[in-house]
Amino acid sequence: MAGSQIRLFIHRRHLGIFLAAYSDWAVWFGLDPKVSLTMSLDTEQIHRLTSKGFDKLYSSDPDKFTEMAHTALDYAKTCVPAGEKVRVGDVVLIITNAVRILPSFEAYVQKKKLKEKYWQELFAEYILEQVFPQPELTKKPSKP
Structure with missing residues (x-):
C-alpha cells in the first residue's frame, strides 16, 4: 500500500x-x-486565555469561581470510588458543565464573539488552576 x-x-x-x-x-x-487526557494548562493556553481577557472575567468575581472549584471538588469526591483519588480531569468536567450555563460566561463569549466550545473547558481549567495552583516543578538532587 x-x-x-x-x-x-x-x-x-x-x-x-x-x-x-x-x-x-x-x-x-x-x-x-x-477517557480523560486532561493535564494542567500549558503556557500557550494561558496566553490564549489572557489574550481574550478570560483573566479579567475570572477577576470580576474570584469568590464565585473559588466557590465553584471547591464545590466541584467536593462533588467529585462523592462520585469517585472509595480508595481512588480525585483527579484534575474529574473536577474540570464538573466545572466545565457549570461554566456552560453561567450567565456571565455566556455574555462574555457572546460579547467577544467566541463561538468555539473549547473556551468552556479552557476557562474551567483556568478556574481550577487559579484556585489550586500547580506546584512548582523542581528537580530532586540526583543520587550518585
Missing part, C-alpha cells in the same frame, strides 16, 4: 488513530471520549 498513512492523534482529551490506505478510503479509530 504505497502512500498509506497511519497517524496517532492526541488532541485535548481525545486520542485516536487515523488510517488512510488510499486517498478515498480513511478510517478514524477514537477512544471513548470519557
